[in-house]
Amino acid sequence: MHQKALLFVLLVAGLLCVSLAPTCWAQDQNQDEDADVEDDLDLDLTGTEDDDELDGDEETPPAPKVTYKAPEPMGEHFFAESFDRGTLDGWVLSKAKKDDADEEIAKYDGKWAVEEMKDTKLPGDKGLVLKSRAKHHAISAPLLRPFTFDSMPLVIQYEVNFQSGIDCGGAYVKLLSETPGLDLDQFVDKTAYTIMFGPDKCGEDYKLHFIFRHKNPKTGQYEEKHAKKPDADLRSYFTDKKTHLYTLVVNADNSFEVLVDQTVVNSGNLLKDMTPPVNPPAEIEDPDDHKPEDWDERPKIQDPDAVKPEDWDEDAPAQIPDEDAVKPDGWLDDEAEYIGDPDAIKPDDWDEDMDGEWEAPQVPNPACESAPGCGPWKRPMIDNPSYKGKWKPPMVDNPNYQGIWKPRKIPNPDYFEDLQPFKMTPFSALGLELWSMTSDIFFDDFFITNDRNTAERWAADSWGLKKAAEGAAEKKTTPAAEYKKTDEPQPDVKEEEEDEEEEDKAEEAKSRPGGLALSLTRFCSSPSSGSVTVWFIFLQLQRTRMMKKRLLLRKRRERRRPRQKR
Template sequence: GRWEVEELKENAVPGDRGLVLKSVAKYHAISAMLTKAFVFDDKPLIVQYEVNFQKGIDCGGAYIKLLSSSNDLNLEYFFDKTPYTIMFGPDKCGEDYKLHFIFRHKNPKTGEYDEKHAERPDVDLKKFYLDKKTHLYTLVLKPDDTFEILIDQTVVSKGSLLENMIPPVNPSKEIEDPTDKKPDDWDERPKIPDPNAVKPDDWDEDEPARIEDPDAVKPEGWLDDEPQYVPDPNAKKPKDWDEEMDGEWEAPQIRNAKCEAAPGCGEWVRPMKNNPKYKGKWRAPMIDNPNYQGIWSPRKIPNPDYFEDLHPFKMTAISAIGLELWSMTSDIYFDNFIICSEKEVADRWAADSWGLKKLVASANEPGMFSQLVTAAEEHPWLWVLYILTLALPVGLSVLFCWPGKKSDEDIDFKKHDISKQITKGELKEETEELEDDELEDEKENEDTDEDGKMSKSVSACSLVKDMN
């Protein structure tokens, strides 16, 4: 496979370039020695790097391998069988989205190495692999035998090397005895047919499940002599038809046009119905098995291969880093690899590199309207939600703010309430009459309707206005 060093295709930081996998359906391998080997003792291991699936990802990986220290390590011959201590990073094929953390554990009894896989993260990884953005992947291994996996500086998985690896680091103390065999008379049946049950005398096993309906009547107009299909009268034998090679030519069959308007054609057959007398084959009812002994399992014996490694953090030292990948998608971008023991160093490294890329990408993000349109293109049902969201406030505004139709009472009130010239004496008399009316109304009904009060207020205001 081919590698290139180039800028990001989108949201590139000027002058910033990364390592890019360029080939499709090929194996790629590239590696480099560390300036100093990392020995697992009393300091944590922090591994961090950036990945951008610039074209998304169909099937392929973007994980790294931390290669084990050895006297015969030769990076010129780095390939898939080169021993590694840790494998970490994203991988995807089909709809299987993975984030690997695998370490090779040395069996203290046999000296052989076994791969231990961390449990899957309980998060949706899909968006990180398909959004075509640069993401930061971080693995933190601590001397207390715990680990953390982060994406974009957010923890997506954490656990213990002793408890959250598959298979477990330490084998079981006991195993099933491979020489133990189930006794021939061991009864694992929780239920058995009742041996005392007897088939009833009236149980007829010969009755069929379905019978012809004796009450069915042939529909009126049924065409007994007309076939359902007839040769196509418009069909013609092909010019290149060779009867010696192809046999006698026959026109293709089409539905009989006469049957379209009729209830049916051809020989009428009574429809079938469920047989009320059908009981099927008689079987004795099931009862609890008095001889039930449970599910048999072999006896346990001490595991001859048992060992206990209380500190699996003390792995084989690492002295190189490598990318050994196969991918069906090109233009996978890698950048800013760092291996260290201080979280502050890794965070500062991320801020100066990935943080800058994130700022550039955020500045180039499309506006809210463009994001809504893009989301609706992926999920068309969102258009309905958008329309309802816009229509609801408009409809409420029209309902409560649009002037209603004036009633005849309002029109009549306006006609009789036209202002006219009035003398001071007349005003005084009308005011006194109005006050008397108000006193009478209060005596008759203390709970005067609010509309009545409004009408009096309006009349009084009209008088005052006419005075002016």
Template sequence: MDQRVGLFVLLAVGLLCLTLAPVSRAEDLVEDSLGDDMDVEDELDLGMAGDEDEELEGDMQDEAPSAPKTPPVPKVTYKAPEPVGEHYIAESFDRGTLDGWVVSSAKKEGADEDIAKYDGKWSVEEMKDSKLPGDKGLVLKSRAKHHAISAQLLRPFPFDSKPLIIQYEVNFQSGIDCGGAYVKLLTQTPELDLDQFVDKTPYTIMFGPDKCGEDYKLHFIFRHKNPKTGEFEEKHAKKPDADLRTYFTDKKTHLYTLVVNPDNTFEVLVDQTVVNSGSLLTDMTPPVNPPSEIEDPDDQKPEDWDERPKIQDPAAAKPEDWDEDAPAQVPDEDAVKPDGWLDDELEYTGDPDAVKPEDWDEDMDGEWEAPQVPNPACETAPGCGAWKRPMIDNPNYKGKWKSPMIDNPNYQGVWKPRKIPNPAFFEDLQPFKMTPFSAVGLELWSMTSEIFFDNFFITDDRNTAERWATDGWGLKKAAEGAAEPGLATQMLNAAEERPWLWVVYVLTVALPLVLIIVFCCTGKKKSPATPAAEYKKTDEAQPDVKEGEEEEEEEEEEKAEEAKKSSTG
């Protein structure tokens, strides 16, 4: 029985662990993310507070019994990230101003006058539900307006022998209905004017999240310069296989990272996890390099070209006994009318209980007739009315005669234009060497406001990027983790969203408990053993005395014999 109970307990615990939401590990997140960033003053404060608590507890020991202390949840203190290492821009907005950023005052070409202006509002402020007081970011404040803002880099990015790494944070505080949160790396040109930043401003790379309706996207687009014509063409990365919905709907801060390497490989990461990767040469649409051959646009299919693989046999002839007029079905001559068939009864008859309405006008409505109802006389009969033989398939039916199909002796295959060398062909084996860019910008339209951006960072060193991510986004992740609800709250929230979880809870918790109680508490009770001294002297068989009791009786008998010997001696 103990083994069965153990199995039930293990089953309950296993199912519960598989079905419930993972328990929040806020303290571990804080320890992993903060590292050495906890202020010394905060540690001292915590230590002093601990000393005061110990003194107070010592004073109260005589008054009441001590209770176990619950360790306090670590408090995450915000500290602005500081760039360490080579970088081209490092913007955390913690100065509280838009210094260094230019809000576009341009108008969008080809749009109505009332929506052509880039008059969407920007602000530097904390998140509405900030878990890190003091942490500020760039917030898109308007809805249904064009927004454009940009900033110069410390120096242009050259695309030489080091990778490009760009990362920034986004939080859709109010969700997102239709709008983007992507960035553009603006191409370095003499004509670049950030005050006139619009959708047609040349860019080198566009990267980031975008959504409209149920279409969730994570763009990576770069503009490739044709070495023959000098024209630019957008190249789009393949769609990520990962489900992106959560990043748009959970109202958490997410870190978006793009890495483009000199070997023409790329990686797209969300929260430091790769969600898309590939090669600039093989995983972009349209391809960077055009085909070496194309179909000749001037080639035309000859008039006598035969593409028919099968044709009707011209030598075939219809057999003389082929009857094309034979019907597909004929009456069954072997059928016999069932006994009891009522030939003189109709299947339907007038309702005898029907009464002509009082407002019936025979001049207007015609002669009144009772509505038809099934004939009661036919309910027990096999049928009513005139009997007809049932129809069966005609064994002599052949249908219209057609010539059988045979292989076409003149078949030439499906015609295709001949191939000719592609006059536009080129081979660029280093698409990584893109046009340098000198500014980063956000040019967006959104039907939802309060989109929070933070911690823009561009570098060519992975370690520098990871340090910036740890000091910025890692701190936010720790704070959000510390504020997550406990297991019970997570279970209730999950059940509110997915009511079927209540069934899982019952099956994994209540049912095993009931089974354990049944196995443990409903067994047969054993009657207590009767002491040997209380048995009557009788010749009837008595229960065996326990081994320990027998040994005690033998010892007592030995002592009695020795005492008797000593007394008689």
């Protein structure tokens, strides 16, 4: 009777489990779907995907497209050129020859073109391109009106892209001085300029020039003043094949800034940071002053009263034989360290009349291999404790010392003081006079103004678009998603898969008699058919749930795994 009652209870429990199974499955389904949605959000995915889509290649979403629009100059400006007309209208090609060059390369016959970059990221954007290598190039254009240095700053900026790299050549500009004889079609290296600015490279010497020509107020002669070398590493601007914006700002307070991509790489003051200095020294050394013959510059002299000690032995050697040394036991005095090779044979073509008497080559004596040494034994040399060397009188202060002689100072007859070097010679044209061993140097968006905000607006409408387009063309990834195109799982994916495999094992363990079913097994320990039935039903439910869980985990891994190129 007791067994029947127990069997009835177990059957009721089994039926209850079966009736609740759909509800449990629905809850599991909802939880798993929620987990899938969270995974989709973590992976920056939208919408749902079919299993077939998971098996295929995922395409990277296209980068936002940057549309080119020609910049329009706004505000006060003296020069603005974006080359969007597609022509060289307004530019003058030099017809001159260099005076100090061979006839075959003296001409400025390097070719220029207005075209897009070879690998343009911004269709429709054109620029000025230096097309020839190993040739002289010269081209220039007049300003809207001459720039006069008064109380407003000078701001000049333009873009450069070394499309094919650069071996040896420049990409600098010259601001050509306003002179009565300025003839742009005769533009050469000796044409007067006010400022030279821009990148230049030869070999491993990377430069960013800022040079201005200063007029000596006393003589009227001009002298180049060079800014100090930038502290920044300039290499990448020449090698990364990106478009870089070069800007020079010179202020009325004599301060200056050199910027690349709107970041300051050099700054200073025209009065303090130029070489040679703008102003000469007020005093100079007298060129007619000469050092007297009896001038004594020796701070120390040998003591004239010193006498060599009587026991000073100048002839004692620096080293002597060690009298305490003892010849090692087993030393082979009668054996030579090297002997003639007993296996050597005189060559058949050896001619003793021509080659001399043949001797076998020397080899180490095998008898010496186990001995401490061979040949006549000699005592080793040690430092001589009595050695003193040549005697010299000690040094003492020179009572007649007069110091290092220097010529006297006199007023500098060429002295002047220019406290406003900013007031440079006005300029009326912009020119490029270049030699390059590399072609396809791209120039664009020249702009000259006296207002920094105006220059920044021009840069935003021109270089800003290029920067955005070039940036959009680059692959945007986060460190966790930088996967290589390889069959080998990446580290972070591998870690996730290992974690999920551990979860699989845990789920599988739950379905075994030793897992979650253990409590039910203990409950159903009675050898009744009812307990076996309930245990079997529960185990089947657990296995079904585990298989579904593993299928969902496999889908997640497929979504996270990097796509392979086919």
